[in-house]
Amino acid sequence: MTPEEFRKYGYRVVDWIADYRGKVSKLPVMARTGPGEVKACLPCDPPDTAEPFDQIFRDLDEIILPGLSHWQHPRFFGYFPSNALLASVLGDYLSTGLGVLGLSWQSSPALTELEEVVTEWMRRMMGLSSEWSGVIEDTASTSTLVALLCAREKATKYGLSRGGLQGEEHPLVVYVCTHSHSSVEKAALLAGFGRNNLRVVAHDGVQAMRVESLREAVEKDIAAGAIPTAIVATTGTTATTALDPVAAIAEVAREYGIWLHLDAAMAGSAMILPECRWMWDGVEGADSLVVNVHKWLGAAFDCSLYYVRDPEHLLRVMSTNPSFLQSAADGRVKNLRDWGLPLGRRFRALKLWLLIREQGVAGLQARIRRDLENAKWFAEQVRAAPDWSVLAPVPLQTVCVRHAPPGLAGDALDRHTLDWVERINRSGEAYLTPAVLDGRWMVRVSIGAAPTEREDVAALWALMRRMAETRGGF
């Protein structure tokens, strides 16, 4: 494809996406495709010779599009929002079209330096002190794995240069909470700590980590000869957006010399609002933190910001320096390959840069505030309706609800919950994610898709009442 053909088909792709974003609100939110249906429409063998673009566009319309659940739909209330604001999309288009890589600073200086600039912008926007340095990773799963690897190496005084985790006499222990994200446990297991050395600290009545339980666990481990190594606290858990008491946890971490990693993947976006920063009060006591600007804030996926207070430590664990990557500029520049797992690096800063510039901080703040207001309004409606309840505090944009008609409890209530949410999802009119809270199914209403306005939330609420309160399938 020549640049001129690219211009022609590029326009067509832009048109296709513009049309898609224009009409997405009219599509069923959740794909209606059954398992294997997309695959069955596609040939098993690759084409031997070039195919015309018209055929590709036809397949996009006929096979791919019906197989998608639409995350950019105004009635997408599932998981957490993964907003890809159109300015950010254009930033990513620039990155992909340029096709430059950041293996080292020299391999494309602007790639590294713009990443320094935008992570610094975000640091300021979130009110973090200048003690923090940031880098862009793909996801919070990776950022948290990096944090736990660094914690492991700090605790062993860089055992990776000796016997690794195999050379340790005293077991290293990681502390998480019942409501930590699944990726935290996964990261701890992948980092080699082992499930036996993972302490799942109990939560309190609002799904936040019990600091007394944490302290007890730490002291018990120390008494048993183990080495408390890392604590992962969360600002905005996945099930209920619960807020672990960061300041109190940081106090324990400081007292016992434990690495504190803060998972603010979701809530971090709200920290651009000064009125929300109480939620991670104590953040300056953490050693590392992750904020997914590809969630609520609106940067096109993937764009997870990982901040640390001691980059030297990170470098010591992650650094590689083969001859083919050395350059005369080393020592005077950041080589971001030493800040994470992969060597190769896209120009991801562009999508965050365009997002912030096109929206302005004020524009981003206004949208986050809109969503907070919508969640508050929605929670009020639910609380006021008979048989409905809001199951957890609503500090952010997720409202956890259950509809419990009189006489319905236990497994029957679970069946009712899963039934009405499944009917909503199948209707195509909205998308919701059910989840288990304290052993029982409930429904998470995660507000904050970029095009979601009050009327969408109101329509969802009407739909929920209709689906849950009628049919009486119990």
Place this chain on the structure above:
Amino acid sequence: MTPEEFRKYGYRVVDWIADYRGKVSKLPVMARTGPGEVKACLPCDPPDTAEPFDQIFRDLDEIILPGLSHWQHPRFFGYFPSNALLASVLGDYLSTGLGVLGLSWQSSPALTELEEVVTEWMRRMMGLSSEWSGVIEDTASTSTLVALLCAREKATKYGLSRGGLQGEEHPLVVYVCTHSHSSVEKAALLAGFGRNNLRVVAHDGVQAMRVESLREAVEKDIAAGAIPTAIVATTGTTATTALDPVAAIAEVAREYGIWLHLDAAMAGSAMILPECRWMWDGVEGADSLVVNVHKWLGAAFDCSLYYVRDPEHLLRVMSTNPSFLQSAADGRVKNLRDWGLPLGRRFRALKLWLLIREQGVAGLQARIRRDLENAKWFAEQVRAAPDWSVLAPVPLQTVCVRHAPPGLAGDALDRHTLDWVERINRSGEAYLTPAVLDGRWMVRVSIGAAPTEREDVAALWALMRRMAETRGGF
């Protein structure tokens, strides 16, 4: 930004990229920017209010573009090629614009199923048996880390569910070669094995792993009570594209029950040519392998294919299943979050799908063959010139050269090498990567950027002669 504004600015971005690709051959290949120069042009603070797109485009032209080294330039001979063919770029544009995520099959069925289809296409294209299943990871660094984590868990019978790597009595050992990629050592250290348990097996006269040395090391470790856990072999090393003897290594792996991971990140693209498959003869004896289709083949970065023969094993190590990710389809579908580190997943299959369809297998093969021919031609020129030598076999597209005028040796020769390559890079007329081979600097000429034709290689050769043979800076 509304969809209609996106259409307008999207056209402009497409134009900007089309113009860039059209004029890139006239730009200096390596950025002339000094450390900190890009940063110095950008404000420390984010804009409070929205900025006009015109200003963003001006900054792109004036600040970003001069700060880039151009990987899509026909005279880019550095590192390895990272081709972003324009059809693949458009595939990525679709992905970013759609903004859908593959947290689970249900969260966008076509995302998962198209990934199954294209990894299957590539499997067939590379002549691999149907025993292999593939998934898209970001980079080979990650793919290799995943492989070593799986090997670790297999060797400990899933110690992650008990004491992790901390619970093992006998040390687990990983075998690499002197010429393995830096990411392999990094992965072994991050996986917790420890440098003391990393055996760097010697290479032979053509930079390939010595199988006798491997066997000796394995037997010595077993005698000492250690557990040989993983071997990483390479098809196409970074320094010289050396080919480890996969069949013989696989025999050792089989005999001692060791996980064999094959790093074919670079050479894998050439496996779409039947005449090249002798290079990884024995591949069916490996347990896992990685092929970066974002390198030579032309998929826009990042697109690293990871194949395994036993997905159940992979799932057992990587799987998470929190309630909010469960759906009625589980059990009948692939949930790709269980195939790698991150939970979140872009629709990366689109960029590979469009690449293969727009080029056709024959088109991709023709370009790879062109590059192989160009490398062969270039090596012949070098060999025929006085004082020049080709330092390693040229099975693929990288030619390792040195210019050694009479009387020049040792450190003085190193200074000469680094001097002429630096002058070439600074000239902007071509980009080359120096590297160390057997303790001395040499220059890698890595042919295979998509727009590189014979005339570009010839021009490079003339430039090299001019720069190295004149000035007499020694």
